[in-house]
Amino acid sequence: MTAGLTIGKAARAGGVGVETIRFYERQRLVAQPPKPMGAGVRLYPADTVERIRFIKEAQELGFSLREIHELLALRADPVADCSDVRERATAKLDDVRRKIQRLQDIGAALERLIAVCPGSGGLQACSIMDALTPHPGQASRRRRDGASSQSNPSDEGNAPMKNATFKIEGLRCDGCADTVKGLVGKEPGVKAASVSFADGEARVLYDPQATDEERLVATIQKPGFRVIERR
Amino acid sequence: MTAGLTIGKAARAGGVGVETIRFYERQRLVAQPPKPMGAGVRLYPADTVERIRFIKEAQELGFSLREIHELLALRADPVADCSDVRERATAKLDDVRRKIQRLQDIGAALERLIAVCPGSGGLQACSIMDALTPHPGQASRRRRDGASSQSNPSDEGNAPMKNATFKIEGLRCDGCADTVKGLVGKEPGVKAASVSFADGEARVLYDPQATDEERLVATIQKPGFRVIERR
DNA sequence: GTGGGGTCCGTACCTAGGTACGGAATCAAG
DNA sequence: CTTGATTCCGTACCTAGGTACGGACCCCAC
CATH class of the missing domain: 1.10.1660.10 (Multidrug-efflux Transporter Regulator; Chain: A; Domain 2)
Known part of the structure; x- marks a missing residue:
């Protein structure tokens, strides 16, 4: 003993x-x-x-x-009683699930940003920095647009997104690039888009169930730019 | 200005x-x-x-x-360079994914415990408390058995587990209950099992792709116990 | 009986990301 | 010119889960 x-x-x-x-x-x-x-x-x-x-x-x-x-x-x-314990375990499980959800939202946001990032070149072309930097005229919509609770429901689950890069001719300045970015970004099925004047290319993350490359190319070419290469 | x-x-x-x-x-x-x-x-x-x-x-x-x-x-x-930013974002994404994995492991462990918990009755019948309480003779295998990195690979993803409760006749003591628990727990496809002598029932969490109720009932009845009700 | 290691106890420190307090100075409105 | 709201600045405090330090004892083996 x-x-x-x-x-x-x-x-x-x-x-x-x-x-x-x-x-x-x-x-x-x-x-x-x-x-x-x-x-x-x-x-x-x-x-x-x-x-x-x-x-x-x-x-x-x-x-x-x-x-x-x-x-x-x-x-x-x-x-x-056993139900006391069960209750606590269930509450903890809910808690864990909430944390997972939050992290998944963050992960999805990061994925989107990484997917459209050119991956080289100066920071003015970097879509990640761009997303982080507040732009005048869009103030205070941060919370809705940020990482949490992605607005678009088709983003739930993990719909298999596709990533496409287009070489574009006809961009004359950063403003042109912004125009194209805005147009493509508004297309249904497009999750994220970045357009670099310096590189002369657009990178688009989209849902292949909702749109396709043809449609994206058409959108880019509509104002008169030319897509000369797809990847 | x-x-x-x-x-x-x-x-x-x-x-x-x-x-x-x-x-x-x-x-x-x-x-x-x-x-x-x-x-x-x-x-x-x-x-x-x-x-x-x-x-x-x-x-x-x-x-x-x-x-x-x-x-x-x-x-x-x-x-x-943009690649500097991208690198950091990618590292953060990895980080987030690791955290999600860890939480999913915890969540799966909690789910398993909750699924087999009788939900009422004294704590001696509570499988959650039981899992938390160290038992003599199984010391120091905690880290392998606990929440993290569940050993069974079929547990990955989220295979839809089923939960079944069986009323059993013929249990004479806690030892009988343990016997049944051990037998059922070793069946392929069974993720967790708890057997309560006091309630005269067994609760089993199993993968319906790998086994079925018939097989579980057969396992319980083999030593001579009788399953008199299924839920 | 004399090391050397373990124990006792109080206290301070650590990370991360802030929040709170308090006295003095300053600013803006009436 | 007074009053009330801010600002300034230093410092302390908060959560969570420990870790570390230091001086005084104590215990066991040789």
Whole structure:
């Protein structure tokens, strides 16, 4: 019958550091055992090690220490019901799903920006920087346009987007490039577009279910520019 | 020609609080403008408001202030290349994808636990608590078994799992319940199982592509227990 | 009995991204 | 000229989850 472990051994048994146990004691996640009479060091019962492992296990599932505190209280409660635990797990699952959604929105926004970025050349041609830089006259629509909750519902799921690059003749200035960008960007099915005067090309990210290259080329050529190469 | 805005107006224009601007100044994300000669308050140029908006925009995409600092430096760098920006965006996208993966693993683990939880009754019957509580004899395999990187590859994607509950006759003790749990849990296609002696039932989460109810019932009945109800 | 390592305890520090407080000065309106 | 709102500036505080330091003890082996 072992009386217990010293803090160092308990820490190793629980897979944490000594300081972490002391921290958990301060947080009242584990009890600080009394020193056995006459002894100078505290002895931790197996129960403490078990609690530490419980904590680490719950952390893996995304629970915060505060939530774990509740779970531990529940565990010690003789009238606690399984539904209490289930409820907390469900709430945490919702929480996790919300975080995933948010990250997926961010990821989709980044993907779109990367897809249309020329990938070389000066920053004035960079569509990523362009998207980040506020432009006069479109102030304060940032929140709607940004990363979160992409407005276009066809963007949900992960519709397989296609990326096309067109070499264009006839661009005379950055203004022309902007014109083309605006036109193409307004086409149905187009998720993002960038047009570089310097490179003389347009990069378009679009949904092949909703439009096609022909239509995009037609849109570009309508005002009189010429598409001389497609990639 | 406006000389600039006071800090309060600049804050409103940028969609942040006054204290946030001061904080950004301390972080050297925006410059602190000099006080015009003889004046007691500083006047912020439109440029500062633009930087603040840039910061907020980039934050929406998941960039940290440290990373934003780099992006801003890049923006001011005359020889900076679009590929520098693209590289950072790609790295951030990888980062976001890793976080999504981790959360999806956690979510899948929570789903599995919730699916097999009886949802009522004492905690000794609760499979969630059970999963969190370390059991003697299985020490230190926590990291493999926990939430992260679920071993079974058929768990990837999101195969539509089915959940079934069986009322069982013939369970004489918790040991019987454990036996059934072990048997069912080892069946191919079974993602999780819990058996409660108290409730006289088993809950199983399984992949309907890999197995079916008949097979599960057969497994339970093989040692002599009787399935008297299915849900 | 004397090392050397472990423990005890309080306290400070860390990251990230801000928020809050408080006294003094300044500014704008009436 | 007064009043109320801002601004200025330094400093402290907040969440979350620990990590680190330092001096004093204590325990075990040789």
